[in-house]
Amino acid sequence: MYAKVIVDVPAKQTNRAFDYWIPEPMREWVAVGSRVGVPFGPRKLQGFVVDIRTQVDYDPAKVKPIAEVMDVYPPLTPDLVELARWISQTYLCHEITALQAMIPGALKAKYERHVKVAEHAADGRSAGTNVGGSGGQHLLLLPEQLDILRYVREKGTVEIGALLQKFAANGGLVKQLMLEGLLLEVQMIKDRMAAKKVLTVIPPDQPAQLLQRAEELPARSAKQKEVLRYLAEHPFPIKLSELLHELGTSAGTVKSLAEKGWLAIEEVEVFRDPYAQRSFRRTEPLALMPEQRHVFGRISEAVQDERHQVFLLHGVTGSGKTEVYLQSIQTCLDLGREAIVLVPEISLTPQMVERFKGRFGDQVAVLHSRLSHGERYDEWRKIMLKQVRVVIGARSAIFAPFTRIGLIIIDEEHESSYKQEESPKYHARDVAVARAVQHRAVVVLGSATPSLESMYGTMRQPSLTGTPSGAAGGNRLNDAAAAVSAAGLHPSVQADAPSNEAPLQPQGAAIELLTMHNRVEGRPLPRVHIIDMREELREGNRSMFSRSLYKAIEERLHKKEQTVLLLNRRGYSTFVMCRTCGYVAQCPHCDISLTFHQSSRAIRCHYCGYAEREVTVCPSCSSEHIRHFGTGTQRVEEELGKLFPGIRVIRMDVDTTTEKGSHEKWLTMFRNRQADVLLGTQMVAKGLDFPHVTLVGALAADTVLNLPDFRAAERTFQLLTQVAGRAGRHELPGEVFVQTYAPEHYSIVSASRHDYKSFINKEMTLRKLHEYPPFHRLILITLSHEQIPLLMRTAESLAARLKELAKSLAPLPVEILGPVASPIARIKDRYRFQCMIKYRGEASISGLVRQAAAAFEDMEKQHKLTISIDVDPQVLM
DNA sequence: AGCACGCCGACT
DNA sequence: GTCGGCGTGCTC
Numbered sequence: 001m002y003a004k005v006i007v008d009v010p011a012k013q014t015n016r017a018f019d020y021w022i023p024e025p026m027r028e029w030v031a032v033g034s035r036v037g038v039p040f041g042p043r044k045l046q047g048f049v050v051d052i053r054t055q056v057d058y059d060p061a062k063v064k065p066i067a068e069v070m071d072v073y074p075p076l077t078p079d080l081v082e083l084a085r086w087i088s089q090t091y092l093c094h095e096i097t098a099l100q101a102m103i104p105g106a107l108k109a110k111y112e113r114h115v116k117v118a119e120h121a122a123d124g125r126s127a128g129t130n131v132g133g134s135g136g137q138h139l140l141l142l143p144e145q146l147d148i149l150r151y152v153r154e155k156g157t158v159e160i161g162a163l164l165q166k167f168a169a170n171g172g173l174v175k176q177l178m179l180e181g182l183l184l185e186v187q188m189i190k191d192r193m194a195a196k197k198v199l200t201v202i203p204p205d206q207p208a209q210l211l212q213r214a215e216e217l218p219a220r221s222a223k224q225k226e227v228l229r230y231l232a233e234h235p236f237p238i239k240l241s242e243l244l245h246e247l248g249t250s251a252g253t254v255k256s257l258a259e260k261g262w263l264a265i266e267e268v269e270v271f272r273d274p275y276a277q278r279s280f281r282r283t284e285p286l287a288l289m290p291e292q293r294h295v296f297g298r299i300s301e302a303v304q305d306e307r308h309q310v311f312l313l314h315g316v317t318g319s320g321k322t323e324v325y326l327q328s329i330q331t332c333l334d335l336g337r338e339a340i341v342l343v344p345e346i347s348l349t350p351q352m353v354e355r356f357k358g359r360f361g362d363q364v365a366v367l368h369s370r371l372s373h374g375e376r377y378d379e380w381r382k383i384m385l386k387q388v389r390v391v392i393g394a395r396s397a398i399f400a401p402f403t404r405i406g407l408i409i410i411d412e413e414h415e416s417s418y419k420q421e422e423s424p425k426y427h428a429r430d431v432a433v434a435r436a437v438q439h440r441a442v443v444v445l446g447s448a449t450p451s452l453e454s455m456y457g458t459m460r461q462p463s464l465t466g467t468p469s470g471a472a473g474g475n476r477l478n479d480a481a482a483a484v485s486a487a488g489l490h491p492s493v494q495a496d497a498p499s500n501e502a503p504l505q506p507q508g509a510a511i512e513l514l515t516m517h518n519r520v521e522g523r524p525l526p527r528v529h530i531i532d533m534r535e536e537l538r539e540g541n542r543s544m545f546s547r548s549l550y551k552a553i554e555e556r557l558h559k560k561e562q563t564v565l566l567l568n569r570r571g572y573s574t575f576v577m578c579r580t581c582g583y584v585a586q587c588p589h590c591d592i593s594l595t596f597h598q599s600s601r602a603i604r605c606h607y608c609g610y611a612e613r614e615v616t617v618c619p620s621c622s623s624e625h626i627r628h629f630g631t632g633t634q635r636v637e638e639e640l641g642k643l644f645p646g647i648r649v650i651r652m653d654v655d656t657t658t659e660k661g662s663h664e665k666w667l668t669m670f671r672n673r674q675a676d677v678l679l680g681t682q683m684v685a686k687g688l689d690f691p692h693v694t695l696v697g698a699l700a701a702d703t704v705l706n707l708p709d710f711r712a713a714e715r716t717f718q719l720l721t722q723v724a725g726r727a728g729r730h731e732l733p734g735e736v737f738v739q740t741y742a743p744e745h746y747s748i749v750s751a752s753r754h755d756y757k758s759f760i761n762k763e764m765t766l767r768k769l770h771e772y773p774p775f776h777r778l779i780l781i782t783l784s785h786e787q788i789p790l791l792m793r794t795a796e797s798l799a800a801r802l803k804e805l806a807k808s809l810a811p812l813p814v815e816i817l818g819p820v821a822s823p824i825a826r827i828k829d830r831y832r833f834q835c836m837i838k839y840r841g842e843a844s845i846s847g848l849v850r851q852a853a854a855a856f857e858d859m860e861k862q863h864k865l866t867i868s869i870d871v872d873p874q875v876l877m
Numbered sequence: 878a879g880c881a882c883g884c885c886g887a888c889t
Numbered sequence: 890g891t892c893g894g895c896g897t898g899c900t901c
Contacts, residue, residue, distance in 0.1 A: 005901080009878050018901040041900040042880065058901055 003030055003066060004051035007040050008109055010094040012857055018047075019056040021065045029069040033076035035107070037068040037189045044187040046070065046109035048099045050081050070189065073384060075103050077401050079438045086434055092850055092869045093424040101424050102399040106377035110190045114157040115174075115183040117149055144170045145177060157186055196374060199240040200268040201254060207235035213262055223253045231263060240265060271378040274371055280357040285330070286323050291516045296324050298514055300331040302442045303406055310433060312413075312454045313446040315516035316754065317725025318523065321446045322352075325409050326359050328444065329390060333363070337406025337441075338389045342428055344415040345369055345394040347686040350664050356392050367393030367400070370663075395420060395428045398435060405439040408432045412686070413445035413454055414718055416711075419874040427872055429454075433484045445511070448725060448756075449718040452767060453489050455760055456774035457511035490777055490841050490872070519729075526696070526727040526734030528752035532743040544639060549697050549737045556695050557644060557676055561732065563695040564688075565679045566723045567633050568703050576603055576615065580623035585615060591826040596628045608828045633679055636699065640677065652680035685723040691730035696723055701740040701748055708823060709876050710772045713747040717759050720751035771838060773872070776813075779837040779849060780873040782822060784830040785865045794859055795819035795833040798867075801852045802837065809848070814839040823876070830866075846871070 004017035020038050022030050030036065034049040044067055056063055076084075076099065084098035091098075100108065141149075148167055152158050163174055177183040203210065214228040226247055231238075244251060258265045288296055295313060302309045315321045329339045343352060348368045356364050365379045365388040382388045384401045391400040395418055398408070410418070410429055418428040429445065436443045445454050484490065489511075519525065531546040541547060556563050575593035576585040585594040587605035594603040596614065604611035617624055628635075633653045640649050650666050657663045663683075670678045671690055678684055678693075704715050720738060728734020740748055750759035768775045783798065785791040799819050806814040815838040822832035839845055849869060859865045 002901095007900085009900090011878055013898085014878080014900075020901060038901080040879095043878095043900090045878095045900095056901080063901055 001027060001030075002053050002056045002063065003034075003036070003049045004053065005036060005038055005047040005066075006050055006095050006099060007038065007045045007047040008096055008100075009040075009045065010097050012094075012854065015088075015094045015096070017050055019058045019063050021063050022052075023065050026066060026069055029072070030066065031074045032078040033074035033081050035070035035075055035103075036066045037070060038066055039064045044189065045111075046189050048076065048081065048096070049074075050085075050095075068189070070191075075107060075384065075401065077403055079403075079435070080399060080401065083399075083431070083435055083438065087424050087426050087431065089846060090430075091424050091426050091871050092846055092853075098424045098426075101396065101420075101426075102401075104373075104377045104380045106192050106373050106380075108192050110192050112188040112190055113160045114186045114188050115152060115160055115163060115178065116157045116186055117153045118182050118184050120181075142173065145173050148174060148177060149182065152183060157188075160185075192373065196270050196272055196378070197267040198270045200237050200266055201231070201240050201243050202237050202264040202266055203231040203235045204263060207232045210262065223247070223249045224257055227254055227257060228262070237268065269381075271382060272372075272375045273378070274375045275353065275357065275366065280354055280361070282361070283355070283358040285327055285359075286320075288323065288327070289320065289518065289520055291518060292320050292324050292520075295514045295516060296327050298512065299324070299328045299407075299442060299444055303328065303332050303337075304335065306335075306337075306406070306440050308437050308440045308442070310436070310443040310457070310511045311445065311514050312450055312458050312511045313444055313514045313516070314450050314756070315446065315448060316519060316525065317448045317722065318519040318525075318729050319448075319516040320520040321411070321516070322355055325411070325444070325446070326355070328407060328409070329360070332406035332442075333360070333389055335406055337404045338400075338402040339391075339407040339409070340397060340400050340402070340405060340432075341390065341392040341409045341411065342397055342418070342432065343392060343394065343411045344417045344686065346417070346683050347412065347688075348392070348394060349667065349688070351667075351689065353392065356390065360390050363388050364390045364392060365400075367391060367397045369394060370661075398428045398431050405435065405441045407442050407444070408436050409444045409446065411446050413447045414449050414451040414714075416715075416874040419872070421875070423868075425870050425873075427874075430484050430489055430872075433489065449721045450756075450760075452714060452760070452763060453774045454511060455513075456764075457489055458513040460510040490774065523728065523730075524733065525754045526724055526736050528724055528736040528738060528754070530743045530748060530752050531737055531739045533739050533741050543643075544636060544699055544739075545643065546737070546739055549739065550643065552695050552735065552737060553644065553677070553697070557647065559694075560673075561694040562670070562673065562675075562690060562692045563677045563697065564684055564690075564693050564723070564726050565636065565677055565697045565699060566684055566719075567636055567679065567681060567699045568701070568719060576626060576628055578618035578621060578623055579625040579627050581618060581621040583618050583620040585612075589826075589829045590824065592824055596632070607824070633681065636679055640679070647677060648675040649677045649679055650675040652678065652683055657683070682719065685719055685726065688726055689729055690726070692732065693727055693729075694732045694734050696727040696734065696736045698723055698736075698738045698740075701738045702742045702745065705742055705745060705747070710767070710770070711874070713745070713763055713766075716745075717747040717751050717763075720748065721754070721756075724751065724754075775840075776838050777841050778873060779839075779845065780870040780876065781835045781837070781849070781853070782832055782868045782870070783819070783834070783865060784827070784832045784868075785863065786830055788831050790863060791831050791833055791865070792819070794856060794865060795835065798852060798856060799835050801855055802835065802849070805848045805852055806837075809845070812840060814845065 001022045003020050003022050005020050006017055007014060018040070030049060030052070032049055032052060036047055036049055037044055038047050080102050081099070084095060084102060087093070087098040088095040148163070148170070151166070152163065167174060174183070178185065210228040210232040214225040217225055227243070227249065230243070230247060240251065240254060243254065254265065257263050299311060313321060313324070325341065329341070332339045341356070345368060353366050365382045367376060367379050371379065383391055391397050391402070410432055413429055420426050432443055529548065531548060533546065536546045553563055576596050577583065585603050586592070587594055587608065587610050589610055590605055590607045592605060592607060594605055596603050601614045602611045603614060615626055618626060633651050637649050637651050640647055650670050652663070652666055656666070667688065669675060673692060698720060701720055702716065704719070705712050724736040727736055738748060738752060742748060746762050747759060750756070767773065781798070783791060783795050785794070796819060799816050802816045806816060816835060817838060818835040819833045822834045825832055837845065837849065853867055853869060856865070856867060860867060
């Protein structure tokens with residue numbers, strides 16, 4: 001038998017499967033999805049098995065055997081292997097990159113070079129005797145060299161780095177021994193993190209015997225008797241450390257019993273459970289409101305039919321989407337199938353976790369970035385070992401190694417954080433649809449402000465001719481591309497399918513729209529006031545608080561109610577400027593202004609981390625009129641303190657939430673009403689639910705609007721709607737103040753009226769007019785290099801090449817825009833140029849782009865030029 | 878990505 | 890004459 005293996009080298013030339021022979025004894029351990037160690041040229045590398053065959057396509061005489069199998073159970077399921085291929089084709093990345101993204105970081109290969117003592121050096125066992133060299137020639141070994149050999153022999157194998165460190169004074173000798181063949185190099189592939197194991201005492205099958213045995217022991221073995229009696233009474237495996245603590249004895253006591261064979265001590269895998277300390281109050285399903293009942297009905301029907309379908313659940317904030325998710329998941333579990341819930345990283349709060357753990361108990365695994373490497377790995381292991389059936393997590397949880405997925409929920413589906421910014425630059429929403437096709441699972445996209453892409457999907461008519469995806473035998477991924485497009489997320493996505501079978505018309509059912517207009521228990525949406533800050537300024541108010549917001553905060557302080565203040569920092573640089581000459585502190589390595597950080601009193605670059613001391617004298621004109629521009633949360637906090645002496649403010653931003661668990665700490669404090677105001681960036685807008693919040697203020701609602709991004713209006717509308725939804729979720733009614741310099745902008749007006757429909761109509765019209773997504777699709781190609789001339793030349797010829805190739809697709813509209821300098825024209829001393837491809841979805845374009853980029857392969861290698869391709873970019877910077 | 882092979886300049 | 894520069898190509 002042979003295996004096709006994708007090796008751990010992310011390069012164009014190695015972006016294909018290599019054939020290896022599977023030695024007979026390994027046969028039962030090697031499967032599609034296995035991690036294996038394979039010889040590759042002179043090295044040993046990790047790889048993933050993507051196929052198993054009886055024949056090879058390569059000269060059988062040259063096929064090498066697999067060197068080792070890394071895991072007892074393959075860490076990837078066959079469907080994930082297939083999905084990785086789809087991702088690599090759709091998002092134009094190396095297949096290995098997609099595969100690696102699917103396993104936890106703990107399983108990333110760590111390559112170690114070890115040495116062992118060569119067998120023919122074995123005669124040199126005793127010190128002082130010199131060993132024979134390979135040619136029968138007698139080499140004189142120095143005593144130091146014998147020391148090294150003896151040390152390595154004792155240890156078995158030693159990592160080269162460690163050996164060199166140990167014998168630092170004689171580093172040359174180690175090398176010499178290796179050259180002479182007395183030390184052999186062994187390459188090892190290690191996991192970054194192993195499962196955590198704990199010594200555990202296992203009682204025998206018949207614990208009753210233990211009492212008997214205790215009698216037989218001599219009187220002086222009191223401690224041993226005690227251990228036996230304890231185990232007879234509690235005949236369950238127990239941690240050795242716990243047992244010792246319980247009985248106040250030492251390990252020797254238990255060990256001697258183990259040596260007699262009366263009990264066993266084993267290493268048992270334990271799971272680091274980040275939620276172990278907490279108990280979750282069990283919750284029962286809540287009664288559903290009529291709208292919720294209808295939505296739940298549609299979803300659970302589809303789940304029960306085991307048919308692939310995508311729903312878009314548009315529910316206003318506070319309409320009870322989570323309860324619908326919970327009950328739908330229950331339906332799915334009752335059918336013996338598994339569920340994945342994706343949540344934006346930022347809203348994966350303990351509160352959210354609690355709701356799922358409360359309903360499904362230890363059936364739930366949680367995956368998010370704040371877990372340590374080990375914790376994350378353990379949660380993942382629980383999924384793989386089928387100890388849980390529900391996963392809640394951020395973007396990458398879409399790769400949970402389940403085998404019978406029935407339901408995938410994507411909460412806040414409009415969030416741009418579902419798009420990964422590093423390779424593989426996948427969108428979890430699209431991957432979810434592809435994965436759901438494989439499993440014939442249902443996808444629920446939930447949001448109070450659905451993305452235009454998803455909304456567009458609901459507007460498409462189901463095709464008359466197409467068979468519904470997931471129908472008989474259709475459970476394959478080549479349908480997935482069609483399904484993603486049929487789902488309408490994009491006009492059409494095509495995995496690099498041979499063009500003869502590429503369906504040009506999307507087929508299958510479109511997204512079904514489900515709507516919930518009402519908040520639970522008929523609570524009204526909060527009243528939203530738009531405050532024109534231009535007018536405030538005209539009337540002499542130069543503070544960042546309008547008079548009405550000031551009054552509203554004052555009122556809340558009196559009534560002992562709470563306030564949430566949002567300061568949207570995006571697009572709001574807190575740059576440092578000299579008021580005399582206009583000098584602005586810039587990063588010397590990037591084309592971006594440095595931002596001021598109060599906590600460290602430093603100015604630093606967000607892109608490369610460059611930092612310098614705060615400047616008090618202008619380096620350009622020596623003036624002392626240096627001002628920190630932009631309204632950072634720190635300044636708002638200061639001003640609050642001045643305006644309302646004694647006010648208790650919790651500030652949440654990058655500066656205060658980097659520490660592990662700090663996020664949670666602040667929110668708990670606020671919940672316990674230990675503060676009057678929660679002030680923060682985007683992170684205060686998402687998913688939080690505090691009963692005593694009756695006032696929400698957006699201090700500068702329109703900062704995003706000024707960014708050169710076609711999604712600016714959409715982002716603004718979403719953010720304002722989300723943050724407004726934080727007010728008045730419980731008994732107390734809420735009120736919202738939106739401060740802006742663009743009070744007539746449709747995104748702000750619609751958000752203030754809670755009018756999603758008028759917003760979407762306006763925005764759709766504009767997008768269509770300007771040929772932007774979702775009507776057209778984009779691919780952003782960014783080139784970077786240290787020197788502008790070479791960079792420009794390459795970018796020009798890449799664009800020319802693309803235009804050339806695009807002609808072959810005529811008459812399908814494919815436009816090549818650029819090259820132009822990127823919005824941030826230099827990062828880390830590298831200049832950046834970009835080209836944008838704008839096309840209608842019917843065009844199968846990924847192959848074309850790859851072809852064009854491939855022509856510049858040698859440029860990349862020779863001149864250290866980098867080309868990065870972003871399919872469906874979310875952020876155009 | 879590594880690593881070897883291979884073809885042209887400054888040294889013993 | 891050789892050591893070594895890094896361009897080119899391969900890894901089952």
